[in-house]
Amino acid sequence: MALKILTVDDSRAVRIIVKKAFKQFECDLVEAANGVEGLAAASKENPDIILLDVTMPVMDGVEMLTKLKADPVLKGTPVVMLTAEAGREMVLKIAKLGIRDYIVKPFKEDVLTDKVARIIDLRPLGESNVKQKGMSDNCEILIVEDKPVIIEQIKQGLANTPWTILGANSSGEAIDICNGKQPDLIVVSLTLEDNAAATLYRLLRANVKTKYIPVFGLAVKTALAEQQQAQQLGFSSIVTKPIDFPELESKIAKAINLDTSEKYFSFEEDYLLISLPESSNSAQINEVSSYLKEKISDAVDNGYYKVIFDAHALKNVNMSLIKLLVQTKQNCRELTLSYSLVANNDVALECRGFEETKDWVFHESIEDAKQTPVKV
Amino acid sequence: MEATVPFSIEALEEMIISSVDKVFSTMLSTPIEFGYSKSGTVVTVEKDDQPESKGKLMVVSMVGFIGVANGVVYIYMDEDLARDVTCDFLGMEDYEFAEFDATEKMETINDALGELANMIVGNFKNMWCDEGYQCKLTIPSIVRGRNFSVETTSSVLRRGYYFNINNSILVADLIVKP
Numbered sequence: 001m002a003l004k005i006l007t008v009d010d011s012r013a014v015r016i017i018v019k020k021a022f023k024q025f026e027c028d029l030v031e032a033a034n035g036v037e038g039l040a041a042a043s044k045e046n047p048d049i050i051l052l053d054v055t056m057p058v059m060d061g062v063e064m065l066t067k068l069k070a071d072p073v074l075k076g077t078p079v080v081m082l083t084a085e086a087g088r089e090m091v092l093k094i095a096k097l098g099i100r101d102y103i104v105k106p107f108k109e110d111v112l113t114d115k116v117a118r119i120i121d122l123r124p125l126g127e128s129n130v131k132q133k134g135m136s137d138n139c140e141i142l143i144v145e146d147k148p149v150i151i152e153q154i155k156q157g158l159a160n161t162p163w164t165i166l167g168a169n170s171s172g173e174a175i176d177i178c179n180g181k182q183p184d185l186i187v188v189s190l191t192l193e194d195n196a197a198a199t200l201y202r203l204l205r206a207n208v209k210t211k212y213i214p215v216f217g218l219a220v221k222t223a224l225a226e227q228q229q230a231q232q233l234g235f236s237s238i239v240t241k242p243i244d245f246p247e248l249e250s251k252i253a254k255a256i257n258l259d260t261s262e263k264y265f266s267f268e269e270d271y272l273l274i275s276l277p278e279s280s281n282s283a284q285i286n287e288v289s290s291y292l293k294e295k296i297s298d299a300v301d302n303g304y305y306k307v308i309f310d311a312h313a314l315k316n317v318n319m320s321l322i323k324l325l326v327q328t329k330q331n332c333r334e335l336t337l338s339y340s341l342v343a344n345n346d347v348a349l350e351c352r353g354f355e356e357t358k359d360w361v362f363h364e365s366i367e368d369a370k371q372t373p374v375k376v
Numbered sequence: 377m378e379a380t381v382p383f384s385i386e387a388l389e390e391m392i393i394s395s396v397d398k399v400f401s402t403m404l405s406t407p408i409e410f411g412y413s414k415s416g417t418v419v420t421v422e423k424d425d426q427p428e429s430k431g432k433l434m435v436v437s438m439v440g441f442i443g444v445a446n447g448v449v450y451i452y453m454d455e456d457l458a459r460d461v462t463c464d465f466l467g468m469e470d471y472e473f474a475e476f477d478a479t480e481k482m483e484t485i486n487d488a489l490g491e492l493a494n495m496i497v498g499n500f501k502n503m504w505c506d507e508g509y510q511c512k513l514t515i516p517s518i519v520r521g522r523n524f525s526v527e528t529t530s531s532v533l534r535r536g537y538y539f540n541i542n543n544s545i546l547v548a549d550l551i552v553k554p
Contacts, residue, residue: 010515012483013466013491017403020467055513084498084513087505104502105495106402 003027003120006047008038008064009082010056014105018051018082021109022116025208026123035059039067042074048120049100051112054083054090065097078119082107110207117208124182124209133184134259135161141252142166142183144174144200145218146192150241154187157245163252171200178210184256187239190219190226201233214255218243250283261291271306271370272299274328276321278313285320289327296331306338308369314343317350326356340369385535392449392537392548395499399492400541404464408541432456435485436519436526437493441501443511447552449497450526451489457544462488490516496548 003026007018010033019029030045032038034056042050050068054061061081069075078100086104094102101115116122133139141163143151151167158165166183168174171192177183186204188197197217204210214237217230221240230238236255239248253260264287266273272295274288299307309328314321325341332339343351343362351357363369393410400408435458440448453461459481463473465488476484494516501511528534532553539546 011487011491011494013487016466016487055515057515084495084502086498086502087510089505089510105498106399108402 003049003122004030004045004047005049005051005116005120006030006032006038006041006045007051007082008032008035008041008056008061009051009053010034011053014053014082017109018112021112022122024125025113026125035061035064035067038064042068042077043071046073047077049116050077050079051082051116052079052099054081054085054094062094062097065094065099069098080115080119082112113208114206117211122208123212132257132259135253135262137162137258139163139185139252139256139258140166140181140183142168142174142177142186143218144168144171144186144192144197145189146170147189150189150218154243154248157243158249161249171196171203174200175203178204178207178213182209182213185214185216185252187216187218188235190217190223190230198229198233201230201235205234216251216255246279250287260287261295264288265291265295267299267302267304270304271308272296272304273308273310273366275310276314278315280314280321282318282320285324289324292324292328293331296328296335296337300335300337304337306340306370307332308340308342308366310342310366311347312342312344312365314347317347322351322354322357325351325360342366342369388535388550388552389537391500391503392535392550395496395503396537396539396546396548398499399495403492403495404461406461406464406541408539408546410537410539431522433520433522434524435489437486437489437516438519439490439493439497439516440514441497441504441511442514443509445501445504445509445511445552447532447550448514449493449500449551450547450549451493451496452545452547452549453489453541454544457541457546458485458489460542461492461546465492486518490518 005022005027007015007029009015009018015031022029030041030047032041036059038050038052052061052065061083065079068077068079080101080103081094081099082103082105084105091102100119103112103115113122141158143154143165145151145167146169148167148169151165155165166177168177174186188200190197192200201215204213204215215235217227217235217238219226219230219238219240221242227238237251239251264274264276266275276288277284296307307328309325311321329339341360341362342365348362351360351362396408397410400406433455434452435455436450436452438448438450440446459473462468462485463470466484473481473484494513498513501513504511526549528551532551534549534551537548537550539548
């Protein structure tokens with residue numbers, strides 16, 4: 001359920017500005033033009049926070065706040081005063097009544113949203129219901145590194161992805177970029193001067209627009225103290241140099257919740273093809289496993305009757321792979337789908353060494369599997 | 377004889393300029409600068425000099441402050457500038473404003489300029505409050521018209537502060553009665 005923000009201000013202009021400021025966040029705005037309307041709206045809507053003006057006709061903000069604090073149901077609702085009245089005496093008087101913050105007009109939209117975000121869990125719009133991005137969708141990765149050669153290396157290393165890699169040479173430049181369009185993920189060098197990585201991390205987490213962006217730390221493998229400090233601060237993950245790019249790609253995909261299934265699953269003419277890359281590690285096998293049930297169900301749902309598991313590129317077999325093969329066969333059997341396995345001789349030989357797979361029939365190619373599917 | 381106030385003319389000038397500047401730089405993207413060139417001379421402060429409407433419709437928003445100190449500030453601008461400032465202030469595109477009917481246009485401008493004046497005068501009077509001159513703001517009001525003038529009695533101090541915004545004039549007309 002979306003958060004509710006009640007803005008109580010006699011100025012329609014201020015209510016428009018407040019509404020505009022929160023347009024990009026997941027919340028509903030409720031408006032009231034004076035204290036009486038504000039109290040009625042608060043009772044009816046039970047808002048998560050109230051933004052309250054001081055000088056208003058009918059009932060002013062001080063009176064409304066006093067009545068709010070006397071109401072057993074509403075007294076806990078956080079109130080932020082938003083007013084042109086900022087004389088010291090007035091501020092002290094209002095502070096005694098119990099408010100969470102005080103914003104003096106004129107105000108920057110960012111100041112307003114930041115202060116509110118410190119009190120309620122304000123999230124950028126569409127974060128929960130946006131269509132999940134896939135591996136072929138563009139994502140923006142910001143690299144904050146004072147050595148241009150490293151930024152270039154990362155660009156080269158991730159050149160096989162459709163991602164846009166942005167570079168920032170300093171934390172100031174990174175903040176400027178984030179103030180525009182927010183990247184999907186940020187990688188920060190932990191060796192920036194004057195502990196700038198930690199400062200940047202704190203700034204990113206303090207800003208409502210960037211607080212949920214995953215932030216990776218980048219450090220030399222042996223720089224354990226830097227890595228430990230970053231982990232303690234709350235960095236989402238640590239990437240070590242020299243960079244293992246397939247691993248970095250997986251980490252990024254996981255951190256930004258990319259749908260990676262298209263790397264392994266594809267719907268062909270009349271069958272679902274599951275392919276494993278040559279150097280499948282256990283993380284990748286787990287990834288395939290996590291999509292398996294859903295994809296096989298989709299196959300049935302879309303009228304496919306055959307599944308071909310292509311493991312011919314694999315170099316070696318381990319227990320996680322055997323489990324995956326068994327799991328796939330089991331899922332196919334449950335939904336009465338045909339199941340064929342394509343493997344090279346090495347994989348086929350190794351499979352004979354396992355009790356669960358010793359009797360399996362293997363095809364040499366996908367073409368072969370397409371012609372003679374094995375009934376499960 | 378002109379009235380005296382607790383602050384020097386220079387201090388008042390600084391207070392009003394910083395208030396206008398703060399509100400514009402925080403709430404609007406259009407730059408504003410103090411001083412306006414009239415007939416080749418840079419005009420900054422003019423006593424008892426009404427802004428010239430030159431036949432254009434003027435929109436004047438005013439907010440007063442009452443208490444230990446009393447006064448009022450009028451913010452003058454012509455209709456075109458009032459529309460531009462309103463759109464900028466409310467983050468509205470020109471086409472959105474153009475879709476309004478005549479009444480909605482007038483009400484939107486009134487709301488925006490009333491709040492703008494409220495912020496400017498609020499900022500100005502907060503400086504007085506911090507120096508011990510407690511006062512409160514009055515509700516904003518708007519005057520529209522051509523060839524009109526606001527007269528005052530002789531017992532007040534009055535100063536007009538000219539600002540340049542997009543080559544148009546905005547005047548903050550300060551009237552104080554100690």
